[in-house]
Amino acid sequence: MPKLRVLVVDDEEELVHALVERLQIRGMDAHGVTTGKEALERIRSEAFNVVLLDVKMPGLGGLKVIEEIKNQHPCMQVIMLTGHSSAQDAQRGKNLGAFEYLQKPVNIEDLCRILRAAGLREENCQE
């Protein structure tokens, strides 16, 4: 079974580094970027199963990024990550096709379980 390819997107660079390291330790092919623009550039040139996306970022915000991702790759799964939960953002994200909405900090084992479930959905969608 190929490694789950995950793109972590958050303007907190240190959070991206730490999460990528921890996901790699758990056998995932994890990569990170710190802006929505960079995320869309990476997604244009590389395939990812799941994108773990911060909602509030400078420049291109998370909700706009989900919209773009879903337009370009309808099967790619997006998990939203936020510092403070907002029912409105969660609903907007879900309406745009987000797989899940999580609040920071997330237990790493819970996160991996959700990432794998999202990966499965992506795989089923591609078939």
Add this chain to the structure above:
Amino acid sequence: MSGLTRQKRYEKGLNFFGAITRSLSHQLANVMAILTELTGLLEDLLYAAGQGTPLDPARIENIVGRIGKQLERGTGFIKHLNRFGHSVDHPTAALEAGEILERVVGYSRRFATLKKMTLSHSRPEKDIPMQGSPFDLQHVLYRCFDAALSASPQGTGLAVTLEAAEGGARFSFSGPVAGDSGKEVSTRLALARHLVEGMGGTLDSATDTGKPIKLVVFLPASLRLLSADAREQD
């Protein structure tokens, strides 16, 4: 003061209080999330060591250093939050204009970052003493930042200069102006001007499209009380 009822002025003060505490607690939540991941990473490496993977001291040292930086950053946010909370302790107090400006720059940095903008400021070496409400002074400076930030396009810089002026302090905000921000800027500018004038100061502005924004705010050394006035008379 005309154009804004006392109740509205009071609400704007509360709104400012909410904006700052939201922003600082959001940044603190980010620090906590990073600390969670970094300490988790240490646990992962220790677990792997227990399973026979050699522990790399350089990697551990690197992670500990990263934890230290986040602790320092988080402590800074807590200090900001605590000072900000205490700014409503007394309706009036002895203030230093440069120190208050630095606080507001600290609070406003994230709002600038969200617009991919940079904030810079300069203050004179000599203190500029003032007397008034620390909360009101922070509020009025925040509203000036807000108006100036709303006028500036993404990815640019905003500079604030503080200097002593006869009978008070002069704060000059300057930066480029976006071509399409007219109405939003006018609304924010009107609020900033209203509050500045309420404290006994003046605000001069030049925000013509294509020309740099320049807000020049003069505040007297003895500030009128905005928030106390609103509380007492409502």
